[in-house]
Amino acid sequence: MLILSILAGKLVLIVLRLLGKQGSALPGLIVEKLNPRFLQQSIGKLPDGVIVVTGTNGKTTTTKIIAELLEKDGKRVLTNRTGSNFVRGIISVTLDKIHLSGQLPFDIAILEQDEAHAVHFVKSIKPRGVVVLNIMRDQMDRFGEIDTTTQLLARVVAAASEFVVLNANDKRVAGLADHTKAKPVYFGHTYELWQTFISDDSWHDNDRNSYVEAAEPIGLLKGIADTGLTMKLSGQDITAVLKLKGSHNALNTVAALTVMQTIIPAGNVEQWIVNLETIQPAFGRGEVVRIDGVELMLQLVKNPGGFRHSLNLLKNSNYGAWMIAINDDYADGRDVSWLWDVSFEGISAENPPITSGIRAADMAVRLKYDGVPVDTVEEDLERAIGRLIKEAKKTTSQAAIVFCTYTAMLKIRHILSKKTVLNKVEL
Amino acid sequence: MSKSIHIAHLYAKEMNIYGDTGNRTILTRRLEWRGFDVKVSTVGVGEAVPSDCDIILGGGGQDAGQYAVQRDLAQKSVTLTSMANDGVVMLLICGTYQLFGREFVTSNNETIRGIGLLPLVTVAGAKRLIGNVIVESAWGKLVGYENHSGQTLLDDSSMALGTVIKGAGNNGDDNTEGCIFNNVFGSYLHGPLLSKNPEFADALILRVLQKKYGKVTMLEPLDDSLEHMAAQVAMSRPR
Numbered sequence: 001m002l003i004l005s006i007l008a009g010k011l012v013l014i015v016l017r018l019l020g021k022q023g024s025a026l027p028g029l030i031v032e033k034l035n036p037r038f039l040q041q042s043i044g045k046l047p048d049g050v051i052v053v054t055g056t057n058g059k060t061t062t063t064k065i066i067a068e069l070l071e072k073d074g075k076r077v078l079t080n081r082t083g084s085n086f087v088r089g090i091i092s093v094t095l096d097k098i099h100l101s102g103q104l105p106f107d108i109a110i111l112e113q114d115e116a117h118a119v120h121f122v123k124s125i126k127p128r129g130v131v132v133l134n135i136m137r138d139q140m141d142r143f144g145e146i147d148t149t150t151q152l153l154a155r156v157v158a159a160a161s162e163f164v165v166l167n168a169n170d171k172r173v174a175g176l177a178d179h180t181k182a183k184p185v186y187f188g189h190t191y192e193l194w195q196t197f198i199s200d201d202s203w204h205d206n207d208r209n210s211y212v213e214a215a216e217p218i219g220l221l222k223g224i225a226d227t228g229l230t231m232k233l234s235g236q237d238i239t240a241v242l243k244l245k246g247s248h249n250a251l252n253t254v255a256a257l258t259v260m261q262t263i264i265p266a267g268n269v270e271q272w273i274v275n276l277e278t279i280q281p282a283f284g285r286g287e288v289v290r291i292d293g294v295e296l297m298l299q300l301v302k303n304p305g306g307f308r309h310s311l312n313l314l315k316n317s318n319y320g321a322w323m324i325a326i327n328d329d330y331a332d333g334r335d336v337s338w339l340w341d342v343s344f345e346g347i348s349a350e351n352p353p354i355t356s357g358i359r360a361a362d363m364a365v366r367l368k369y370d371g372v373p374v375d376t377v378e379e380d381l382e383r384a385i386g387r388l389i390k391e392a393k394k395t396t397s398q399a400a401i402v403f404c405t406y407t408a409m410l411k412i413r414h415i416l417s418k419k420t421v422l423n424k425v426e427l
Numbered sequence: 428m429s430k431s432i433h434i435a436h437l438y439a440k441e442m443n444i445y446g447d448t449g450n451r452t453i454l455t456r457r458l459e460w461r462g463f464d465v466k467v468s469t470v471g472v473g474e475a476v477p478s479d480c481d482i483i484l485g486g487g488g489q490d491a492g493q494y495a496v497q498r499d500l501a502q503k504s505v506t507l508t509s510m511a512n513d514g515v516v517m518l519l520i521c522g523t524y525q526l527f528g529r530e531f532v533t534s535n536n537e538t539i540r541g542i543g544l545l546p547l548v549t550v551a552g553a554k555r556l557i558g559n560v561i562v563e564s565a566w567g568k569l570v571g572y573e574n575h576s577g578q579t580l581l582d583d584s585s586m587a588l589g590t591v592i593k594g595a596g597n598n599g600d601d602n603t604e605g606c607i608f609n610n611v612f613g614s615y616l617h618g619p620l621l622s623k624n625p626e627f628a629d630a631l632i633l634r635v636l637q638k639k640y641g642k643v644t645m646l647e648p649l650d651d652s653l654e655h656m657a658a659q660v661a662m663s664r665p666r
Contacts, residue, residue, distance in 0.1 A: 137444070137445075145444070145489045145490065145491075146444075146489065147489055147490070147491050201440065202440075204439055204440065204443060204448060205439070205440065205469070328664060334558070334559070334572070334664075335445070335572040335574065335617060336572075336618075337445045337446030337447070337449070337572060337617040337618055337619055338445060338446055339446065340446035340447075340448060340449030340452065340619055340622070341443075341445075341446050341448065341449075358660065358664075359657070359660060359661075360660075361653055361656035361657035361659075361660050362622070362623070362657040362660070362661070364653045364656075364657070365622055365623070365653045365654055365657050366449075366622075368653055369449075369452050369453055369456050370452075374653075377653070377656065379660075
């Protein structure tokens, strides 16, 4: 059954590729029907197991860091780079790489999983480890209440056989330790960083007493500066200068190193840091694109917590121009109310922002009430990007930043790919 | 005469699940742009509603938050009811709107008592009522986004905020959305509600000023072209 399902699946994949269709769930669907135990027979047999990375923000970047560090350490890593993080997407990724013989030439799988889909995934595969980065408010229309998300994740961590890596400062995440027999391993940040990582619950009253003391974290973020991040890993002091900018990425990195330490307790940490400093951002997550002589940074925003961290990128730099592109398709979140749980007061650059995307006008209204006048409201992303590039060319920094929701980010990448070379995002 | 308005935000911490704090931001700015000083107080569990507040706001929350708040709200019931009868302006969204009714019957058939200020009851429904909404009201078309499984049933004598043109509204059956009692306005509309409905925001402000200064006051008009643009787009979006 395995070979037959592989043959059928690969055939469909090839046909779809010839038709120019990427990322379809069809191969996965066909394999699921033909062979419901496909995942158990393929990634379920990997010698070093499957690690699931989940949480509201940071999954794609953290998965990428872990996968690349392991690869540079000599491991053969299966991972879902496009973040096709539903079960059929995982099947498609596996189908692409599995040999007709049924052999999957990898040692370990590091898989990013959406919280809701992870629950289905762990019915087929009991992961060796589960990493939960954070639980924040996210698209209410897709995930509903944050308590619901927490309950889903309790079922996911319950399936972990060996370890769970948890955010010690996020009380909902830290509490997941009570729902699993796997060994809890913590990462976190010091009290000094309380405001940078303040939770949605405490953001409105800026309460420093909301800081949750980290329970003996293996990875502890101590400081973030232009000169790099400082942290402790199992008590060892570490400094690293990352290509991945922003406070959120500093904590994602600490999480990734905590996972590395857990998988490879006697690892060569110095070498890991050397490799870490070469890692490029994932697509749309702080991805820098050079076009027409200027630099555009594409920064995905999905929810208040993520947007707050992303705005620090603008605050701590000298981008001459900026744009916020808000769509409201299903993957973006259909309700744009969440924009009002982010503060834009005092945010500025050389030029006032352009707002773009389907809900450009709503974003302009949001900015107006926080005292940020808008340069233009331009729904059309191509025209907006053209205008942004023109503005960026006239600035000192010759750089601009674009905060964009998911489908806006994909469209912007597509627009830019027609004019310049972007890193192709392979399956 | 002092030109100062006091906004009291009920359960700002427990009931702020989706952008409804934006209503506070919007009212504050629209008052400030007309030369008023605005004082904002948050009123949490165990804290008294300030007796001199001019507007009371409340937002939506998670089910868990609602249980915590419900007990405390009962303690504030007498004060709030007296203020409502006095004509204090209130804007209550989603979960707070429900708690200001007589009761909420959960999916387990438990009855949670509300403060009975608004003439309505809410019953947990099987289906989630979610999506873009357009409501025809006395202030034109109100546009927002609803997301609730509670179905609110108004008493026969109650006044709705408006009639649903697109979406579900109170219960998906009778085409009513929200409820008005005196100067108390309840609604399921997020958006937040005031972000794309500036005429309604100003109507609330006018009622505040009329109650406080006792004469009909004209409000200096503001440039609401962005809000109108946003409303047009929102109304054209699929359910």
